[in-house]
Amino acid sequence: MPRTRHRFPVEGPLDLSLTFTCGQAFRWRLEEGAWSGVVGGALWRASTDARGLVVDVDGADPGAEVVHRYFRLDQPPERFLAQAEELRALPGFAALLGLRLLRQEPWETLASFLCSAASNVRKISGGVEGMAAAWGDPVRGTDRRAFPSPSALAGAEERDLRALGIGFRAPYVLGAARRVAARDWSWEALRRAPIEEARTTLRTLPGVGPKIADCVLLFGLDRLDTYPVDRWIRRATMELTASTRARDEDLERWSLRLGPGRGYLQQILFHLRRTGGPLPALAAARPVGRERRRRSA
DNA sequence: CCACGGCCTGATTC
């Protein structure tokens, strides 16, 4: 079986464990000391050594450039911190800079996050892996399968999807697969569209609201100028700004100050809040949204 | 515009 080894020097910290388990991707697992995951039609095995990142590919090799881009090695973390001096100083923040935002395939990202509503990483992974097992093409030389195409999934029966444990999300995945498989759907157009237009288009898909639309843009369409507001980010941002009555929309507007790389910061804040508990208010904190006016004396 | 309950299901909590 074909196997290709790619090596890359890495600028800045890289923490594969954090990167694969932080909840942006769902098909990576630790096996025999290396992280292995299916990307496209091949099995990748990733590890680090003193010289940087090592990726062994089983199956059709996509080429070094594709692997390099997948790991976003062209954009080291430092690049995203220019407008986030205050966040850098948060306890525990610096240790998370090894988290890298992957560039994933948009359809797989969409299907995965459709399964994320009121769920958790473990359960989402089960659903995603189950879809691959049932409708994906085998990866030669391995026991795993590629994530199925929209048209492959569009032909599935809802009960078979439900059998994977994704529950009420099954019709969303099916409906979205059918729409995306249609001729008039274009991921490339979405990549180039103004951000609001892209969000609006994504939200026409069943099961896609503001949060999932932003996740697809952030993780699947290389749009780091998004700030998906979920439960955890809501809490984190409210605490950072000392707010009590902010709407998601207000929190998102606040995030604009974090700059065009705010999506990366969002993922770090997500992990920080989820694993570390409440965050301290920033020095310059000012409540956002519909706070009651302080009565003047 | 806002608030609320329902939705599958499995893990955690009481």
Add this chain to the structure above:
DNA sequence: AGAATCAGGCCGT
């Protein structure tokens, strides 16, 4: 133990 309760939302009312 067996019954609530809760999860990285969305949708309809």
